[in-house]
Amino acid sequence: MCGIVGYVGDQQAAPVLLDGLARLEYRGYDSAGVAVFGDQGLEVAKAKGRLQVLSDLIDGGRAIHGNVGIGHTRWATHGAPSDVNSHPHMSRSGRIAVVHNGIIENYAELKAFLMGEGVEFASETDTEVVAHLIEYFYKKDNGDLLSAVNRVLHRLEGAYALGILSADDPDQLIAVRKDSPLILGVGQGENFLASDVTAILRYTREVIYLEDGEMALLTPQGVRCFDHLMRPIEKALCHVDWEIDAAEKGGYEHFMFKEIMEQPDAIRRTVSPRIKDGRVHFEDFGLSDQDIREMSRMYIVACGSSYHVGMVGKYNLERMLRRPVEVSLASEFRYMDPIVDEKTLVVVISQSGETLDTMAALREAKRLGAKVLSIVNVMGSSIARESDVVLYTWAGPEISVATTKAYSTQLAVLDLLGLYFAQRLGTLPEEEYQAILDSLLHLPEQIEQVLEQREQIQYLASQFFNHSSVFFIGRNCDYALGLEGSLKLKEISYIHSEAYASGELKHGTISLIEEGTLVIALATYAKLFDKAVSNVVEVRTRGAEVLALTTEDHRADMEGIGAAGVVTVPHSHPVVLPSLGVVPLQLFAYYVALMRGCDIDKPRNLAKSVTVE
Numbered sequence: 228m229c230g231i232v233g234y235v236g237d238q239q240a241a242p243v244l245l246d247g248l249a250r251l252e253y254r255g256y257d258s259a260g261v262a263v264f265g266d267q268g269l270e271v272a273k274a275k276g277r278l279q280v281l282s283d284l285i286d287g288g289r290a291i292h293g294n295v296g297i298g299h300t301r302w303a304t305h306g307a308p309s310d311v312n313s314h315p316h317m318s319r320s321g322r323i324a325v326v327h328n329g330i331i332e333n334y335a336e337l338k339a340f341l342m343g344e345g346v347e348f349a350s351e352t353d354t355e356v357v358a359h360l361i362e363y364f365y366k367k368d369n370g371d372l373l374s375a376v377n378r379v380l381h382r383l384e385g386a387y388a389l390g391i392l393s394a395d396d397p398d399q400l401i402a403v404r405k406d407s408p409l410i411l412g413v414g415q416g417e418n419f420l421a422s423d424v425t426a427i428l429r430y431t432r433e434v435i436y437l438e439d440g441e442m443a444l445l446t447p448q449g450v451r452c453f454d455h456l457m458r459p460i461e462k463a464l465c466h467v468d469w470e471i472d473a474a475e476k477g478g479y480e481h482f483m484f485k486e487i488m489e490q491p492d493a494i495r496r497t498v499s500p501r502i503k504d505g506r507v508h509f510e511d512f513g514l515s516d517q518d519i520r521e522m523s524r525m526y527i528v529a530c531g532s533s534y535h536v537g538m539v540g541k542y543n544l545e546r547m548l549r550r551p552v553e554v555s556l557a558s559e560f561r562y563m564d565p566i567v568d569e570k571t572l573v574v575v576i577s578q579s580g581e582t583l584d585t586m587a588a589l590r591e592a593k594r595l596g597a598k599v600l601s602i603v604n605v606m607g608s609s610i611a612r613e614s615d616v617v618l619y620t621w622a623g624p625e626i627s628v629a630t631t632k633a634y635s636t637q638l639a640v641l642d643l644l645g646l647y648f649a650q651r652l653g654t655l656p657e658e659e660y661q662a663i664l665d666s667l668l669h670l671p672e673q674i675e676q677v678l679e680q681r682e683q684i685q686y687l688a689s690q691f692f693n694h695s696s697v698f699f700i701g702r703n704c705d706y707a708l709g710l711e712g713s714l715k716l717k718e719i720s721y722i723h724s725e726a727y728a729s730g731e732l733k734h735g736t737i738s739l740i741e742e743g744t745l746v747i748a749l750a751t752y753a754k755l756f757d758k759a760v761s762n763v764v765e766v767r768t769r770g771a772e773v774l775a776l777t778t779e780d781h782r783a784d785m786e787g788i789g790a791a792g793v794v795t796v797p798h799s800h801p802v803v804l805p806s807l808g809v810v811p812l813q814l815f816a817y818y819v820a821l822m823r824g825c826d827i828d829k830p831r832n833l834a835k836s837v838t839v840e
């Protein structure tokens with residue numbers, strides 16, 4: 228979704244802004260713009276399309292001079308992608324510039340008020356009201372920008388992160404946030420604001436996380452923060468230890484491929500430090516053994532791929548804990564009147580930690596009295612900060628819109644959580660506990676083995692990349708895995724694909740199977756392998772071409788029933804098998820998209836972090 232960068236210091240602002248925006252490109256956008264104050268006053272450049280169009284327009288930033296500025300990549304919500312709807316938006320006098328992430332829900336009402344005051348609007352956006360409204364109060368407040376911004380905030384409904392620059396106070400930037408991420412980067416004689424830490428990592432690793440309703444005033448000399456009543460507040464400075472090159476392609480053609488290949492290391496980083504003396508150990512875990520024993524119900528709540536992790540988690544946790552686990556889409560959770568009380572544990576999963584629906588579900592769960600444990604990748608993100616307990620996935624920055632290493636590390640953390648709870652509940656025999664733990668410890672090297680098959684997977688992709696419709700089928704965890712395989716394929720290759728629990732085929736969907744339909748049969752779960760064979764035979768009889776994913780010991784069986792291609796994963800504990808099975812599915816989706824010439828890291832219409840409902 229939209230990205231924000233702001234700079235105030237002694238460097239030329241425009242190149243810094245363009246550089247920061249380039250690092251936010253992965254979030255998805257359709258236009259970009261910058262506003263810089265310099266000897267020519269407040270200059271604004273905006274362009275629909277790729278950031279390169281904007282960069283060419285201002286000669287890589289060299290055409291605009293000045294040491295303070297704000298930049299934005301826009302993902303259209305109110306008003307189509309166009310030069311004029313791009314941010315920054317200007318006040319009527321052209322002296323105040325605003326960039327905004329989020330949605331101003333009461334913008335129509337505010338717009339009507341401003342039009343009544345004679346203000347003319349240039350764009351169709353909700354953001355423009357903010358620029359005009361700040362100017363309106365700025366005049367009333369006799370030129371006190373901070374207080375004008377504060378008065379505006381009390382009138383805005385919705386979600387927003389704002390960066391504000393005024394030609395009348397040109398040595399400062401103002402930052403504010405509510406329900407939309409915004410961080411401040413603290414440097415030496417220069418300071419930054421950004422919607423995402425990757426935008427400023429090249430310049431500083433010291434950041435301040437703004438909380439909802441807080442404001443900040445940035446000058447080259449420092450950063451001052453205020454609460455919603457404009458009382459000064461002290462904020463902690465946090466150090467970000469992500470490597471800069473973790474957010475670079477490092478010789479790979481696409482971030483997605485790089486991130487697929489990084490999975491063994493990401494899982495090692497996530498799992499190993501949490502195993503001590505043959506037991507799962509979580510540092511500063513905020514749930515007591517009594518809390519765990521008293522837990523009567525557990526929900527897993529997430530969106531998209533993170534939800535698919537929850538689907539696998541349901542099978543795995545119920546198996547380990549013998550307790551009911553419900554999985555809910557975050558976008559449904561808060562509207563479904565969930566049965567939640569103080570003995571309920573809600574596990575929230577989110578790579579970004581900023582997904583708006585997931586955040587709203589978290590707040591609803593807390594409102595109803597539940598304890599919230601989150602599995603999050605981005606340190607200091609909103610979801611992490613509002614949870615009772617946070618387990619970080621130490622996957623490093625994930626840039627590709629289609630998640631891969633975040634999915635894998637989330638799954639590994641959920642398995643660790645299952646083991647941790649099982650030990651306290653006494654629900655797993657010791658042998659089984661050790662077998663799962665052992666499989667988790669061997670997972671990185673087994674994923675390396677799966678990655679070695681990438682040429683075969685590439686070959687299979689070359690045989691099937693022009694299919695227009697694909698079905699993934701499987702049972703139990705293989706069904707949950709199919710959901711992720713199908714999402715991966717459709718989101719980056721634009722091929723229509725669906726995942727079905729194999730047993731459901733006969734209840735309707737099998738009528739879609741005809742000569743040449745591609746069916747990807749997932750059959751890694753040994754206990755249900757015979758059932759998987761029957762389903763493959765069923766669809767083969769109706770003319771489907773089948774690609775099968777199974778364990779090495781079942782390769783011959785699958786070939787024997789006419790699978791056009793068989794990919795295998797090494798033997799592992801059934802709880803851990805989905806963590807292996809997902810890798811060939813990611814690779815298959817990647818190669819298919821590559822052969823179809825798709826924009827793999829930035830699929831159309833998608834955004835990395837979905838911060839609107």
Ligand code: F6R
Nearest residue numbers: 531532533577578579582629630
């Ligand atoms: C798909 C994908 C999305 C995300 C979803 C949730 O590849 O990445 O489906 O999983 O938008 O995002 P987070 O995990 O950041 O809450």
